[in-house]
Amino acid sequence: MAIQKPSIPKGTRDFGPAEMIKRKYIFNTIKSVFEKYGFLPLETPSMENLSTLLGKYGEEGDKLLFKVLNSGDFLKELSAQDLAEGNSTSASVKISEKGLRYDLTVPFARYVVQHQNEIVFPFKRYQVQPVWRADRPQKGRYREFYQCDVDVVGSDSLLNEVELIQIISDVFAALKISVTLKLNNRKILYGISESIGHADKMTDITVAIDKLDKIGLDNVNAELAAKGIEADAITQLQPILALQGSNAGKLERIKAMIADSATGMKGIEEVETILSFVQALEIPLQPELDLSLARGLNYYTGAIFEVKANDFPIGSISGGGRYDDLTGIFGLKGVSGVGVSFGADRIYDVLTGLNLFPEDTDITTKVLFVNFGGTEQTAALKLLSEVRKAGVAAEIYPEPVKMKKQLEYANKRSIPYVVLIGENEIVSRMATVKDMRKGEQHAVPFEKIAQFLD
Amino acid sequence: MAIQKPSIPKGTRDFGPAEMIKRKYIFNTIKSVFEKYGFLPLETPSMENLSTLLGKYGEEGDKLLFKVLNSGDFLKELSAQDLAEGNSTSASVKISEKGLRYDLTVPFARYVVQHQNEIVFPFKRYQVQPVWRADRPQKGRYREFYQCDVDVVGSDSLLNEVELIQIISDVFAALKISVTLKLNNRKILYGISESIGHADKMTDITVAIDKLDKIGLDNVNAELAAKGIEADAITQLQPILALQGSNAGKLERIKAMIADSATGMKGIEEVETILSFVQALEIPLQPELDLSLARGLNYYTGAIFEVKANDFPIGSISGGGRYDDLTGIFGLKGVSGVGVSFGADRIYDVLTGLNLFPEDTDITTKVLFVNFGGTEQTAALKLLSEVRKAGVAAEIYPEPVKMKKQLEYANKRSIPYVVLIGENEIVSRMATVKDMRKGEQHAVPFEKIAQFLD
Numbered sequence: 001m002a003i004q005k006p007s008i009p010k011g012t013r014d015f016g017p018a019e020m021i022k023r024k025y026i027f028n029t030i031k032s033v034f035e036k037y038g039f040l041p042l043e044t045p046s047m048e049n050l051s052t053l054l055g056k057y058g059e060e061g062d063k064l065l066f067k068v069l070n071s072g073d074f075l076k077e078l079s080a081q082d083l084a085e086g087n088s089t090s091a092s093v094k095i096s097e098k099g100l101r102y103d104l105t106v107p108f109a110r111y112v113v114q115h116q117n118e119i120v121f122p123f124k125r126y127q128v129q130p131v132w133r134a135d136r137p138q139k140g141r142y143r144e145f146y147q148c149d150v151d152v153v154g155s156d157s158l159l160n161e162v163e164l165i166q167i168i169s170d171v172f173a174a175l176k177i178s179v180t181l182k183l184n185n186r187k188i189l190y191g192i193s194e195s196i197g198h199a200d201k202m203t204d205i206t207v208a209i210d211k212l213d214k215i216g217l218d219n220v221n222a223e224l225a226a227k228g229i230e231a232d233a234i235t236q237l238q239p240i241l242a243l244q245g246s247n248a249g250k251l252e253r254i255k256a257m258i259a260d261s262a263t264g265m266k267g268i269e270e271v272e273t274i275l276s277f278v279q280a281l282e283i284p285l286q287p288e289l290d291l292s293l294a295r296g297l298n299y300y301t302g303a304i305f306e307v308k309a310n311d312f313p314i315g316s317i318s319g320g321g322r323y324d325d326l327t328g329i330f331g332l333k334g335v336s337g338v339g340v341s342f343g344a345d346r347i348y349d350v351l352t353g354l355n356l357f358p359e360d361t362d363i364t365t366k367v368l369f370v371n372f373g374g375t376e377q378t379a380a381l382k383l384l385s386e387v388r389k390a391g392v393a394a395e396i397y398p399e400p401v402k403m404k405k406q407l408e409y410a411n412k413r414s415i416p417y418v419v420l421i422g423e424n425e426i427v428s429r430m431a432t433v434k435d436m437r438k439g440e441q442h443a444v445p446f447e448k449i450a451q452f453l454d
Numbered sequence: 455m456a457i458q459k460p461s462i463p464k465g466t467r468d469f470g471p472a473e474m475i476k477r478k479y480i481f482n483t484i485k486s487v488f489e490k491y492g493f494l495p496l497e498t499p500s501m502e503n504l505s506t507l508l509g510k511y512g513e514e515g516d517k518l519l520f521k522v523l524n525s526g527d528f529l530k531e532l533s534a535q536d537l538a539e540g541n542s543t544s545a546s547v548k549i550s551e552k553g554l555r556y557d558l559t560v561p562f563a564r565y566v567v568q569h570q571n572e573i574v575f576p577f578k579r580y581q582v583q584p585v586w587r588a589d590r591p592q593k594g595r596y597r598e599f600y601q602c603d604v605d606v607v608g609s610d611s612l613l614n615e616v617e618l619i620q621i622i623s624d625v626f627a628a629l630k631i632s633v634t635l636k637l638n639n640r641k642i643l644y645g646i647s648e649s650i651g652h653a654d655k656m657t658d659i660t661v662a663i664d665k666l667d668k669i670g671l672d673n674v675n676a677e678l679a680a681k682g683i684e685a686d687a688i689t690q691l692q693p694i695l696a697l698q699g700s701n702a703g704k705l706e707r708i709k710a711m712i713a714d715s716a717t718g719m720k721g722i723e724e725v726e727t728i729l730s731f732v733q734a735l736e737i738p739l740q741p742e743l744d745l746s747l748a749r750g751l752n753y754y755t756g757a758i759f760e761v762k763a764n765d766f767p768i769g770s771i772s773g774g775g776r777y778d779d780l781t782g783i784f785g786l787k788g789v790s791g792v793g794v795s796f797g798a799d800r801i802y803d804v805l806t807g808l809n810l811f812p813e814d815t816d817i818t819t820k821v822l823f824v825n826f827g828g829t830e831q832t833a834a835l836k837l838l839s840e841v842r843k844a845g846v847a848a849e850i851y852p853e854p855v856k857m858k859k860q861l862e863y864a865n866k867r868s869i870p871y872v873v874l875i876g877e878n879e880i881v882s883r884m885a886t887v888k889d890m891r892k893g894e895q896h897a898v899p900f901e902k903i904a905q906f907l908d
Contacts, residue, residue, distance in 0.1 A: 005784075005785065006506065006564040006565075006567045006568040006784045006785075007503060007506075007568065008498075008499050008502065008503065008506075008564075008568075009499065009501050009502070009503055009551075009552050012499035012500075012501060013499060014496075014497070014498050014499065014565055014568070014569070015495075015496065015497040015498075016496060016565075016569065016572070016573075017494035017495060017496060017579070020494070020495040020496060020497060021494075021495065024495065035818065035847055036842050036845065036846075036847050036848070037842065037847075037848075037849070038818065038819040038847055038848065038849035040471035040474070040475075040818055041469075041471055041474040041475065041478065042468075042469065042470060042471060042474060043468070043469040043474060044462075044468050044469075045462050045463065045466035045467060045468065045598055046466075046500065046554075046584065046586070046598060047463050047466060047520075047586075047597075047598065048462065048463070049461060049462065049463055052460065052461075052462075063525075064525075066501075066522050066523075066525070067522070067523040068520050068521070068522055068523070068554070069520075069521040069522070069523050069546060069549070069550050071517075071518075071520070071588040072542070073540070073542045074542050074546075075536070075537060075540050075541070075542040075545050076540065076542075078532070078537060079537075080534060080537060082529070083529060083532060083533075083534060083537065086527070086529050086530065087529070088526070088527045088528050088529040088530075091529050092523060092528075095523070096523050097463075098463050100500075100522070110460040110462075111460075111468055111470075113460045114460040114461065114462075114468075115468070115470065118470070119470075120863060120866040120867055122852055122863075124849075125471070130500060132500070132501075134525040143501075144499055144500055144501065152852070155852040155853060156853075157852035157853045159825075159835075159850065159852045160852055162835075166839070277835070280832055280835070280836075281835055281836060281839055330459075330460045331459065331460075364489065364492065364494055365492040371613075378734055381613075381616075381731070381734070381735055382734075382735060385620070385735055388490050388491065391490065392490075393489055393490050393491070393492055394490070394491075394492065395491065395492035395578070396613065398576055398606070398609040398611035398613045398614055399609060399610075399611045409574060409576075412574040413574055
């Protein structure tokens with residue numbers, strides 16, 4: 001067989017040891033916060049039936065699903081007519097019945113419905129798994145990437161929203177990233193649409209004002225006009241788009257405007273309740289009410305959240321919200337949920353950009369035993385076993401090559417200690433321990449070596 | 455849209471919280487041993503180019519690859535002739551250029567070649583990721599399952615084999631599974647084939663004798679005859695197949711038989727070296743030389759290992775060996791490697807069958823605060839924050855429903871402590887803590903509650 005130049009599919013990545021250790025730091029930090037709040041781990045299959053996935057992410061989303069070719073004789077499902085028509089979309093479902101997970105939310109909804117009789121509600125679950133999207137790869141956008149989701153389903157209580165704010169606060173405090181948490185409520189957005197006479201156009205309105213940060217006020221107004229909102233209504237919207245100041249001040253002004261919308265006022269009440277708990281519990285991260293925050297996904301029905309890093313220019317690094325009928329599509333009505341998702345790749349970029357990874361993430365093996373061969377090797381191996389028994393990550397260079405090469409290995413691997421057991425050390429039963437960072441050397445009795453390195 | 459009854463593709467699984475916690479126990483135990491020996495984590499993409507995967511697992515393996523349909527207008531790659539010929543295998547590569555990972559070994563070899571200039575050799579890596587095979591699903595056989603692999607590449611030293619034996623010993627000691635580790639060497643198997651005049655039929659011979667345990671001596675002999683091994687040669691093989699007793703005794707007898715095979719004697723020497731280190735280091739798990747052990751994969755060239763549970767009837771739960779030219783197919787010659795793989799699903803079955811999971815794996819949240827609503831709720835929330843700050847996994851029931859329902863939740867979730875903060879508790883600043891397992895009740899001062907529960 002011809003020799004192949006190895007490569008991987010575009011938009012996918014290998015995570016070598018250095019990246020893996022940093023990624024594990026992020027995932028472990030996030031998971032340990034989730035667990036402290038009583039959330040339980042879940043994993044669903046990488047492949048779902050296409051019937052579970054299709055139609056859940058809009059037309060664009062359907063196109064971005066990776067479909068898995070049926071095993072066996074799939075060709076017999078295709079007809080000459082299929083070829084003649086040339087419609088790859090309709091043909092694909094004839095030869096493919098499975099697709100790769102596009103997000104963690106739909107599989108979670110599917111899981112909840114399928115296992116509703118075993119689940120203890122309220123069900124608090126977290127899920128950290130890769131998802132796949134056939135998007136055009138570009139900087140920071142991958143075809144395979146991890147999502148970290150945390151959700152509660154089966155409880156309407158706003159305490160769940162408060163808990164998610166605590167989780168966001170704890171996660172970014174643990175990662176030492178300074179962030180801004182923006183909060184809004186879909187019901188308020190509905191109230192605004194209603195108050196300007198366009199309850200029917202809530203989606204168009206929220207999609208437009210969501211872009212305020214990115215495209216500026218003039219372009220937002222132009223988009224609103226293009227969607228058929230008349231000038232009068234757009235004028236009414238202006239004070240909301242310009243709202244500044246404290247949360248309390250914003251709430252007062254918006255209340256005055258949407259007082260006639262029962263739904264809108266319900267949204268105000270929800271925000272007020274959440275904020276009063278945030279105060280009472282002295283949560284370090286105070287959310288900032290942002291009435292232009294809309295978030296794209298249309299299944300949100302209550303609170304919505306978005307987190308940005310303060311000192312690094314990148315999109316949102318976490319976000320989520322309340323959805324009142326996620327499981328309805330799978331036949332289970334009346335189950336409300338709320339959740340947030342953490343963007344591991346962007347968090348990785350922020351930690352790298354701000355140099356916030358802990359200093360010792362590159363240290364994996366703590367000590368290398370130099371291999372001198374013969375009886376010295378056997379003595380070193382015995383001591384190595386003792387050190388490992390004490391829980392210290394330790395290695396011996398597998399071949400008795402030149403010491404220079406062995407020390408180079410220790411340096412390249414950032415191993416901070418090197419132990420030498422030569423003839424003299426065996427006689428004196430004192431190991432020579434080199435501290436590679438300080439350049440110091442110590443004589444340590446064999447029986448104290450594990451303790452010295454621990 | 456019609457309501458769908460949710461399901462998942464056959465051969466795949468959801469891992470709910472109870473299973474996840476047990477699986478995490480297995481993976482964490484294994485990974486922490488790997489790390490203690492200085493192995494580094496690696497992850498490769500779920501999808502590889504089909505050119506990387508095809509031809510690496512034999513004709514049967516090629517059929518078991520899950521292929522991912524190309525995005526976009528794939529139909530134009532198919533012709534009327536393709537339909538007329540009806541050859542799905544040849545058609546599949548026209549409409550699919552990516553496949554799901556079939557194992558962790560080929561992606562690892564691809565990674566090593568692709569990143570050879572960044573890697574510090576000897577490269578000690580571990581990898582724990584799912585793999586996919588379009589096998590017919592049956593009990594204990596899945597289409598998506600995790601592999602846990604640990605390998606060293608770039609070192610010929612037999613110390614690596616010794617280290618893998620230590621790892622196997624440590625992993626199963628930590629999991630409290632009593633196991634038998636069988637050891638053999640491909641060079642000895644070659645020596646045997648050579649000594650009966652059939653070096654050319656080494657694969658047929660090893661495949662046949664590998665089945666000794668399963669099908670018995672008579673059937674092995676019949677298979678050998680069917681493969682064209684003459685009666686005389688089969689007779690010569692009989693003493694080897696019947697070999698019993700100590701490792702030293704077996705080695706003496708086999709040495710006598712294959713003395714004329716240089717390769718065979720090299721294998722003997724390797725086994726003797728490994729066994730002498732195992733003795734010198736007093737590794738608790740002593741390998742048992744088994745000359746009928748062959749293992750299916752043909753890329754092994756030296757030591758081979760296989761682990762079985764002593765007290766539970768199931769296939770091998772770990773295995774591996776030395777391979778001298780894994781990366782050759784990707785253009786990098788002369789890189790020898792040795793590794794073993796742990797079967798997480800079977801280990802899970804053994805731990806379940808022998809009731810060996812630690813007792814407290816069902817305990818995730820340690821304490822539930824009962825929700826009485828109003829000011830009691832706020833007092834509970836404040837205390838809850840304190841408890842979590844101390845690192846204790848804790849929850850509050852999100853709604854102030856009847857206490858019976860809240861206690862039921864605690865029971866179903868196996869939460870061992872419940873804290874009640876009512877009016878009296880607020881006045882006395884003493885929380886009532888129920889120990890759900892002992893049925894006891896304690897009055898604990900607010901400021902000592904975190905300490906009490908820790």
